[in-house]
Amino acid sequence: MSLEERKGILRFPKATFERLKLYHALLSQLHAEGKSYVLSEEIAEMLRITPEQVRKDFSFLETKGKPKVGYVIKELLDELDELFGTGVDENIIIIGAGHLGSALANYKGFKNIGIRVAAIFDNDPKKIGTMVGELMVLPLKDLSRVIRRFKVKIAAICVPESSAQQVADLLVSHGVKALWNFSTRILDVPAEVIVQNEDITRGLLGLKHMLAEKERIKAEELNSVKESSPK
Amino acid sequence: MSLEERKGILRFPKATFERLKLYHALLSQLHAEGKSYVLSEEIAEMLRITPEQVRKDFSFLETKGKPKVGYVIKELLDELDELFGTGVDENIIIIGAGHLGSALANYKGFKNIGIRVAAIFDNDPKKIGTMVGELMVLPLKDLSRVIRRFKVKIAAICVPESSAQQVADLLVSHGVKALWNFSTRILDVPAEVIVQNEDITRGLLGLKHMLAEKERIKAEELNSVKESSPK
DNA sequence: TAGATTGTTAATCGATTAACAATC
DNA sequence: TAGATTGTTAATCGATTAACAATC
Known part of the structure; x- marks a missing residue:
């Protein structure tokens, strides 16, 4: 066991970390289909990368493959599940109950990565009190209480560009540490606050x-x- | 004018291309705020990168800055607008009129990047005929006609994981060249079909x-x- | 066993950062 | 002019690809 592992840190190259999520999705699928073993070559073909890349990425994991047999799908899957933290649960909140906010609130995949949506907010009186999936839309005045109650560190911003900065300021003032920004606004917040700009058009471009x-x-x-x- | 430019090709490093979209968003904002000039230092601070990175990226563009003055915002913005093809319009279709499909159909930012949503489809009789934004939800039997009529090359897949592969097969059989995949399913399609997996959870991870x-x-x-x- | 496939080291490639001359 | 800022070249860093020994 290396020094890094003992400390509970598993650090990967950024590019490898990105691909681990894809491996996870593919292996879940293969597992659901009843497959038990998989070759680096097969994974590579599905994900349109090279088998060498796959093996190199897997070399950062504990799970080892066997020549001529490949990898035990369940073993890889369990390690990745563990890695993406089905263990440590993180509560997030969603600001904005429009189409995008609702889509997020209804997204089923969060539990696979140890994420729970604690609440969804809006400031439109017509939306407050209505149900989005299993959540009732809350007014922004409940923000402070919910953040404290659920120890929320991450908030998804799903409001129009015009109010995104204002919402960001509000969230930061209540101690939110990371903003998952779906608006097109480039947010101006203190350097210690993490911002992930989720530009929906990037992939399309x-x-x-x-x-x-x-x-x-x-x-x-x-x-x-x-x-x-x-x- | 270089040989590449004459041919209408502007090639950028992949990483630079990704950032150009961010510059575009930021410059639009600054322009809307009435600002005329901007320093590489200011851009860098907002986007949390280095000024050297900004200048290096801009060195692939025609627009030049002036020492001690910076860049003319309007000039940069115009070049990026042009680059992202407000000129050449591309028609896309959306399959699945759930929350996510509806959010996409309502997204206002497409026109800035030369994209037009030609139609949205669903196979749920309760949804067919209803309006999503300015579009009427169409049945899948109209797919072939719409693809031919609007010369559709790109389709967004916003259906549940269980039907994503089937939808992909259908789209490919009708000649769609690129799939913008919002389902968690890893799609198995011919190599010549481009697939962009838009994994919503990646950023969150x-x-x-x-x-x-x-x-x-x-x-x-x-x-x-x-x-x-x-x- | 022979051949296929893994895991890892070395070589290459590409992107970022540093350095600095040009210039406003 | 002096000092600040750009644009570009060179150096460094990180990621991918190639090569190949280990091994099932």
């Missing part, structure tokens, strides 16, 4: 860009064929 | 991880103080 690249490559190929064999 | 790291560092500091000055 990536797709658009990749499509454009593909078109370009195809066009170039056609062009070079034409040039190399002119009529 | 990052936050949780960073919080844990911070706690750990604080605990260590306290510990070392205690050790270095025992009672």
Whole structure:
């Protein structure tokens, strides 16, 4: 057992950490399908990365594979479950009961990563008191009480751009440590507050860009064929 | 004008491309606030990166700054607007008119990046015919027609995990080239189809991880103080 | 056993940071 | 002008890929 492990720290390269979540999703699926073993090659194909990458990432885990057999799915899955903290539960709150806030509140996947939605807030009197999934929409005046009661450190901001900064200030003033920001507003908060900007369009821009690249490559190929064999 | 630019290709390092979206958001904000000039230092502080990083990223753009003055916000903004293709419009469709699909359909930011939502689909008879924002929910039998009519290349999958693969197969069979996957299902589609897995929990895991790291560092500091000055 | 697959070390690649000359 | 800030080149850092010995 290394010094780091003894201290309860498992540090991964950032890029590896990102992929561990994907492995987790895929292994859950394979497990549900009744599969017992999996090769790095198979994982790589599904996730569109290389088998070497998979093995390298897994080398940071305890679980080892067997040559010609691969990895025991259940074993990997258990380690990743543990890692993503099904143990240590964290309460989060959602500000804004619009479509996005409601979608988050109804999201079933949180429990797999040790997250519980403690409450959802809105300042619209028509929404307050209505149910979103299993939660009743609360007025913002209850914010302080809920944060203290559930020791909330993380808040999801699902309000319009125009009120995002104001909401952020309010949350910070009540001691929230991390903001999961779904608004398009770039928030200005003290440096010690962690901000994760969840820009919904980022992925879409990536797709658009990749499509454009593909078109370009195809066009170039056609062009070079034409040039190399002119009529 | 470089060879690459003449061909209409502007290639950026992947990491730079990701940040350009953030610059775009921030500059829009500053512009709306009536600011005209901005320093790399100011941008860096808001986005929590270094000024060197900002200048390096901007070195891939046409827009140049002036020492002691900084960058003309409007000029940068125009170039980024152009880059993200307010020009070339792309039609996308959304499959699944639940909370998440509805949130996407109502999202106002798409037009800034040259995206238009052409239609939203569901297979629930109770939803078909109802309005989501400005769109009427269509039955899946209209899929083929809409894809052809609007030359749809990108589809957002907002259905439950259990039907995601089936929907993906259907979309691919109708010629969709890129899948924006909001389900937790890892999709198995031909290699030439682009898949962007939009795992909503990824960012949250990052936050949780960073919080844990911070706690750990604080605990260590306290510990070392205690050790270095025992009672 | 022979061949396939893992785990790990070394080499390469790409992105960030540092340094500094150019310039407003 | 002097000092601040940009733009770019070089150095460092981190992540991916290649190579290959270990082993089932």
